[in-house]
Amino acid sequence: MICIELSKRQKQIIEIVKENEPISSEKIAEKLGMIRATLRPDLSILTMSGILDARPKVGYFYSGKADMNIFQQEAEKYLVEDVMKMPVVVSEESSIYDAIVTLFLEDTGTIYVVSDHYLAGVVSRKDFLKSMMGGGDMNKMPIGMIMTRMPNIATATKGETIIDAANRIVTNEVDSLPVVEVEEIDGKEKLKIIGKVSKSTIAELFVNLCKQ
Ligand code: ADP
Numbered sequence: 001m002i003c004i005e006l007s008k009r010q011k012q013i014i015e016i017v018k019e020n021e022p023i024s025s026e027k028i029a030e031k032l033g034m035i036r037a038t039l040r041p042d043l044s045i046l047t048m049s050g051i052l053d054a055r056p057k058v059g060y061f062y063s064g065k066a067d068m069n070i071f072q073q074e075a076e077k078y079l080v081e082d083v084m085k086m087p088v089v090v091s092e093e094s095s096i097y098d099a100i101v102t103l104f105l106e107d108t109g110t111i112y113v114v115s116d117h118y119l120a121g122v123v124s125r126k127d128f129l130k131s132m133m134g135g136g137d138m139n140k141m142p143i144g145m146i147m148t149r150m151p152n153i154a155t156a157t158k159g160e161t162i163i164d165a166a167n168r169i170v171t172n173e174v175d176s177l178p179v180v181e182v183e184e185i186d187g188k189e190k191l192k193i194i195g196k197v198s199k200s201t202i203a204e205l206f207v208n209l210c211k212q
Pocket residue numbers: 109110122123124125126127147148152153154155172173174175176177178
């Protein structure tokens with residue numbers, strides 16, 4: 001898709017056309033308090049990009065194509081760090097029972113597991129259910145036994161766009177990504193967990209963008 005950055009005036013023109021279509025260029029200029037010649041380049045861009053339809057002797061119509069572009073433009077402004085939430089973290093030695101209690105107390109669907117303060121694994125609701133089906137003493141079994149381990153964890157970084165993170169959530173078919181920062185410890189790369197982006201975070205942003 002071709003994405004064009006619309007100017008403030010072009011957005012104003014789109015709003016005027018939406019509310020008054022069909023409308024002539026003279027009338028648009030009048031509403032903006034400008035002369036028609038000033039608007040000519042804007043109207044050319046808007047018709048050439050297909051956002052407005054121009055019909056001779058009738059006026060301008062709104063084609064409906066602009067909304068998607070504006071939505072995409074707005075969404076692309078958000079970085080992971082703008083919307084990330086606090087992660088829920090337990091240590092690898094915690095029992096499965098304690099981790100389930102944490103899941104309820106913190107009202108979350110995914111728990112991140114750390115070993116020596118760095119990301120070691122992820123445990124989701126399905127992992128807990130699977131562990132119960134296998135029997136065993138939940139008070140004695142450590143969370144490390146059932147977690148999805150590094151390096152098989154999809155992560156996000158705070159500086160990337162939320163659209164990139166959302167794509168990774170979809171591609172990996174997971175509910176959330178830990179937001180991490182790389183630290184080098186004894187020549188090895190370790191991941192420090194600084195946040196979380198989840199399907200809920202993205203749904204919230206989606207609703208806010210729709211309200212705008
Ligand atoms: P649910 O259990 O609610 O379906 P998910 O879809 O997030 O939750 O988890 C499905 C599986 O993917 C689980 O085994 C979980 O450990 C694993 N998982 C969850 N998040 C990630 C991630 N960011 N990277 C890799 N695996 C993950």
